Amino acid sequence: MDPIVIAGAGPVGLTVAEILSQAGISVVVVEKNEAPSKEWRASTFHAGTMELLEPFGIADELMKRGLIASKVHYRDRKNGLYAEFDFDLLKDETKYPFRLQCSQATYVQVLHERLKQRSNVTFRFSSEVVGFTQDESGVTVEVQTPKGNMAIRTPYLLGADGARSTVRKTLGFAFDGYTFEERWLLVGTPVALDQYIPDLAYVNYISDPEQFLFMLRVPEAWRFLYPVPPGTDDAIALNPDAIQKTMQEALHTTDTFPVVENTLYRIHQRVAEKFYKGRAIILGDAAHLNSPMGGLGLNSGIHDAVDLSKRLIRILNGAAAVPELDTYSEVRQRVAVQYVKSISEKNTQVVKEKDPEYRLQLQREMAAQANDPVRAKEWLLRSAMIASVREQGIGEPPKAR
Numbered sequence: 398m399d400p401i402v403i404a405g406a407g408p409v410g411l412t413v414a415e416i417l418s419q420a421g422i423s424v425v426v427v428e429k430n431e432a433p434s435k436e437w438r439a440s441t442f443h444a445g446t447m448e449l450l451e452p453f454g455i456a457d458e459l460m461k462r463g464l465i466a467s468k469v470h471y472r473d474r475k476n477g478l479y480a481e482f483d484f485d486l487l488k489d490e491t492k493y494p495f496r497l498q499c500s501q502a503t504y505v506q507v508l509h510e511r512l513k514q515r516s517n518v519t520f521r522f523s524s525e526v527v528g529f530t531q532d533e534s535g536v537t538v539e540v541q542t543p544k545g546n547m548a549i550r551t552p553y554l555l556g557a558d559g560a561r562s563t564v565r566k567t568l569g570f571a572f573d574g575y576t577f578e579e580r581w582l583l584v585g586t587p588v589a590l591d592q593y594i595p596d597l598a599y600v601n602y603i604s605d606p607e608q609f610l611f612m613l614r615v616p617e618a619w620r621f622l623y624p625v626p627p628g629t630d631d632a633i634a635l636n637p638d639a640i641q642k643t644m645q646e647a648l649h650t651t652d653t654f655p656v657v658e659n660t661l662y663r664i665h666q667r668v669a670e671k672f673y674k675g676r677a678i679i680l681g682d683a684a685h686l687n688s689p690m691g692g693l694g695l696n697s698g699i700h701d702a703v704d705l706s707k708r709l710i711r712i713l714n715g716a717a718a719v720p721e722l723d724t725y726s727e728v729r730q731r732v733a734v735q736y737v738k739s740i741s742e743k744n745t746q747v748v749k750e751k752d753p754e755y756r757l758q759l760q761r762e763m764a765a766q767a768n769d770p771v772r773a774k775e776w777l778l779r780s781a782m783i784a785s786v787r788e789q790g791i792g793e794p795p796k797a798r
Contacts, residue, residue: 400425402538402551404526406433409681410557411508412702420710423517429525433509437500440615441692444493445782449703458507463499466599471763474605479760480767486774498615531675554677562683568674574667580625585618585658593648602748609748668733672726685733690744693737701729707792720795728789736785
């Protein structure tokens with residue numbers, strides 16, 4: 398049998414490659430860069446994700462490399478902490494009652510090292526899927542390589558090729574939603590920020606009508622994420638003095654901080670109209686984008702990968718493809734809208750609301766939820782992506798219609 402072709406060697410594409418190759422299925426991973434990305438980018442692994450990765454031996458590898466965040470704080474830039482959610486409420490629900498703080502780059506490195514050891518995995522770096530055609534028995538994928546274009550035949554093409562997905566665009570799927578007016582700047586420093594705010598958690602959402610902040614800890618650094626006003630030139634946004642001023646104001650200090658990363662990017666909330674057509678399937682950022690407020694993007698992409706991998710294994714063993722892929726598309730789209738979009742939008746609203754009365758109302762509602770163990774547990778189950786797995790399933794066989 399021809400190998401499965403996976404467009405993209407990011408965390409989602411490599412998760413599919415890991416699961417399929419463990420099942421004895423050959424894969425070809427096509428990546429336009431010369432190596433897997435070393436960008437830190439996403440940095441949180443939720444309990445629901447750790448549970449899904451555990452059967453494949455990946456969760457144990459991450460636990461060796463990550464930091465355990467046992468609490469999530471919602472703070473006001475002027476008035477301090479107003480809501481604390483304690484993952485200890487989930488200790489009877491999961492063996493992972495925490496957020497594991499570990500950079501996306503570390504996850505990619507772990508998977509790449511594992512996949513390099515397998516004879517049924519082929520990497521084609523500095524190469525890119527530029528088009529494809531389908532027929533009843535498979536897909537002919539056109540791949541641009543340093544030595545010219547080549548064709549690869551595959552039973553299924555998996556588009557894990559990011560927000561600008563060639564696979565999605567070739568399929569002609571609408572990618573409805575919106576783009577935030579402001580861009581967001583991600584800055585990292587190795588300095589311990591809890592020396593400036595002693596009770597700082599490893600994950601903090603900080604409300605402010607002018608410049609909200611997201612502050613979190615990963616093994617390599619403390620990270621700031623904050624908005625840059627619309628129309629601001631890149632050079633001004635990335636000016637070292639401007640970055641230092643933002644960090645100093647947030648931490649109430651005049652100290653200067655070494656900066657180990659600074660990335661300026663746009664934030665989107667978008668979901669594709671469908672996640673497959675024929676034998677071409679999209680997943681991860683190619684299928685849905687969301688605000689990083691909640692750490693759900695990477696995690697939901699991994700959930701896509703686990704769900705789809707289970708279905709492909711059944712299909713390649715003789716299960717009917719259409720019911721499986723229809724169920725994949727429907728379930729994963731529903732999760733993207735009803736869980737991921739809903740949670741990330743709520744988190745974004747509470748930190749950036751400008752109306753003083755409504756902002757105070759949102760904070761009081763969040764505090765009341767955090768102080769009620771029953772409601773707090775419900776919030777934690779949803780934000781940890783346990784609820785979406787339990788309620789919608791992952792890779793469950795299609796139900797008779």
